[in-house]
Amino acid sequence: MIRPAQKKFEIDTNVKHHSVPTVEVKPRSFGERLREERVRIGLSQTEMAEVGGVKRTTQHIYESDIRVPDLKYLDRVRDAGADLSYLVLGVRQAPEGADGIPINHTTLANIYRVVDEVCIDAEGRLLPLESRVRVFQVLCASMKVHGTTPKNLEALREELARFAVS
Numbered sequence: 001m002i003r004p005a006q007k008k009f010e011i012d013t014n015v016k017h018h019s020v021p022t023v024e025v026k027p028r029s030f031g032e033r034l035r036e037e038r039v040r041i042g043l044s045q046t047e048m049a050e051v052g053g054v055k056r057t058t059q060h061i062y063e064s065d066i067r068v069p070d071l072k073y074l075d076r077v078r079d080a081g082a083d084l085s086y087l088v089l090g091v092r093q094a095p096e097g098a099d100g101i102p103i104n105h106t107t108l109a110n111i112y113r114v115v116d117e118v119c120i121d122a123e124g125r126l127l128p129l130e131s132r133v134r135v136f137q138v139l140c141a142s143m144k145v146h147g148t149t150p151k152n153l154e155a156l157r158e159e160l161a162r163f164a165v166s
Helices: 030-040 045-052 056-063 071-079 084-089 105-118 129-146 150-165
Strands: none
Touching: 030 056, 030 084, 045 056, 045 071, 071 084, 105 129, 105 150, 129 150
16 A cells, blocks of 8 residues: 655744744635635525525625625625624624624613603702713613613613612
């Protein structure tokens, strides 16, 4: 039986003691990131093509960096769970619930209203900004734990009103 010759690894003795070899890391291409996202969300090339509204060969072309998809395709794959920030920019979005919570404009406006309602002194004047900021932070932290529904916000409003009375 013929065995392939084993590679011998040599140590470069000319490297200075304190020098650190530099390694160049090539960033992933769009196609590589698209393939990675497809695998991450558990779809075959054919399934991803269907989700994106294209043919399997087109999906292959996207993943091979021959062509890039249009916005309709990106919108569809985002709905299937792909991270568009990673696909387009190469930077992953923070997982939901990590450092932030998704709050729509209406919920945010309601949180501000609750802060203004409960952060008043005996004469009806707003408390100092620092106090309102702390209440805002408490509300946001609570919304992160309990959800951002209007029902949860109303429960928080009632709880805070009890504190204001006591």
